[in-house]
Amino acid sequence: MTSTHDIVGKLWALCHVLRDDGVSYSEYVTELTYLLFLKMLAEVPDQNGKLREERLPEAYRWSRLAKLEGEEQLRHYRQMMIDLGKPDVKDELVRAIFTDAQTRLKRPANLKTLTTNIGQLDWFSAREDGLGSLYEGLLQKNAEDKKSGAGQYFTPRPLIDCIVRLMKPQPGETVQDPAAGTAGFLVAADRFVKDATDDLYELNEAQAFFQRHHALCGAELVTDTHRLCMMNLLLHGIEGGVDNIDTLSPDGEALAKADVILTNPPFGTKKGGGRPTRNDFSVTADTSNKQLAFVEHIVRALKTGGRTAVVVPDNVLFEDNTGRRLRTWLMDLCDLHTILRLPTGIFYAQGVKTNVLFFRRGPTDKANTKAVWVYDMRANMPAFGKTRPLTVADFSDFEAAYGDDPNGKAARKSQGEVGRWKSFSRAAIKDRNDNLDIAWLRDTEAEAEEALTEPEDIAAAIIGHLKAALEEIETLSEELEVGDEVAIVAEAAE
Structure with a gap:
């Protein structure tokens, strides 16, 4: 406007x-x-x-x-x-x-x-x-200005809106973001419900009160960002709901169980190599990899039948040891029905490769994932950046392929080897040692980055690659340390 x-x-x-x-x-x-x-x-x-x-x-x-x-x-x-x-x-x-x-x-x-x-x-x-x-x-102006450094807290609006349209939050459902940032996902979810209910006027008084005061919840660790988050919620007619706490600490266990979780957790490792301190964590209790730990939180925080869309970096899909155990556990407890491979260049750090995982908490604890549909929005895509920003239209083909059912149960048709949309059975994924970093199209990321013309975009791409490399080194170092600890314990036991 x-x-x-x-x-x-x-x-x-x-x-x-x-x-x-x-x-x-x-x-x-x-x-x-x-x-x-x-x-x-x-x-x-x-x-x-x-x-x-x-x-x-x-x-x-x-x-x-x-x-x-x-x-x-x-x-x-x-x-x-x-x-x-x-x-x-x-x-x-x-x-x-x-x-x-x-x-x-x-x-x-x-x-x-x-x-x-x-x-x-x-x-x-x-x-x-x-x-x-x-x-x-x-907030968007601040995130877009690379000098501010705020992009790490701001998920692109077209991506948020795409995810919310597909997940379809409903009146009476609890929506959680355990890494709320400036509340982009929560505000969009609230707007979706208000648009469907004539700004809540179609709801009775109790339902409208629930929507304003209890439907949205979450956590944000950084105090200044939490301040921006609370202000954003207030101006959208939402009273509170997001606590200034660390989701990966015991405080995170108190977050309300959710029907829907929408989130873009922070990437990287906890400062000082610290591990999560959650008493209910088992799979990721010994890793400082925050994105793996947030995935465990999401699985545990979903109600039976609850659904989620979570942005994760590529290493969540292919990392061995803790990463593999987490993926196997996730596919047992949940129906991981869709993976969206996002293009590079849409976040503050240009070189960071990300995905969106869509899954639903199953009724049992075994064999809930039967097949995973993968949409490759990364290969042969434009060089996104300052001169070519991400738009709502860029997600239209994916949304059409995903279908109208938020749990991925709509009729779907594979686009074959030359298309962006394919299904992989649980058996086929098991044959890959549960590695979900699946690509079949030629990835032209290198050509795309060569096409960058703005100095800020080129610099951000270089910085992104360096950060990604450092994170991989930290993860490898951490796994080696864990391995050494296990060997020492085993030797002592003998």
Whole structure:
């Protein structure tokens, strides 16, 4: 929407004002979140028609802050952050936004520039378009700017929307994202339900309350990202639901069992080589590979019959030892019916190769996967990047092949050796030692990367390859360490 796009552009342009104050791009978005939170509470009524700013003390409302000048305004702003983030603040959302909050602003003039410009924006048009859309636009702008480093927390919107359309979350279902980032999946799932229910008006009061307060849940470990997540949920009419916790710790065991899990977990290993500390983990208890551990969480967090779509890097499909045990266990407990091989270049790190796993928790613990359908969206695809962004249309053929059933039970037809869509029986996969890194088309990734023309895209591709190589080295080192430990224990036992 033009007005939203214009407002996002104006907000983003303000970051240049702050660069001389030592404020980075990602810090700028966090700074904006504090101020936009105050302003939006003054602009947006709640379900009962009351302005949301009534949840704030009068001294810390937008009107009070905006009137102040110079050093007095900056001192007031700093004190407000301390007071609103204290543990005794009763409003959970306010506390979540301001927990450990601190301003990076040093010059009173810069704070005044922000409050003045924010106050002058076309808030009527913003409300008409939806303040949530405005904030999402700001998050996307931050993720697209490679200097911000925020791309690791932002899954491309066309991919999110494709996944949600296929998984079809329904009213009354619990949707979880155990690595919520800025809440892209949860917001899209909520929007899908609202679009199907006339913005919840087709639901009764109890059902609508459940949708707003309990249908969405999840976790986000990084405090600043959790802050952005809570703000995004608020502006889409969703109260809370995402905890600032580590899913791979015992806190993750308390997450509600889910009908649907949609997520793009972080890649790489836990800092310091730490292992998950979950008491209920068995398959991945001895690995620091986070993406493997998140897959175990998903399987355990799904209700019987629950469904998921999870973004994973290639090594989840082919890694031996823990990786192979995890895949075998997964295919026993769940029906892994579909794998989408994603093109390179659609995430912040250009060289990272990713996939989406679609599976359903089975009624028993054995032999739930009968066959796996694989769609290769990687081979012979355009060089995605700044000059060729990913679009909704790029997923149309895959969505047609997937079918209307969210559990992969629609009638499907293989496209053969020259097509992108093929089925592989469980027996055939077993013959591959449960290696799911299946490709039959010539992968032209090298040619695609040669076609990159933007220096930022080329640099990102190189960095991505280096990161992927380092992760493989870390994983190999870890497996060798585990092997040594096992050998030592065995020798001691003898």
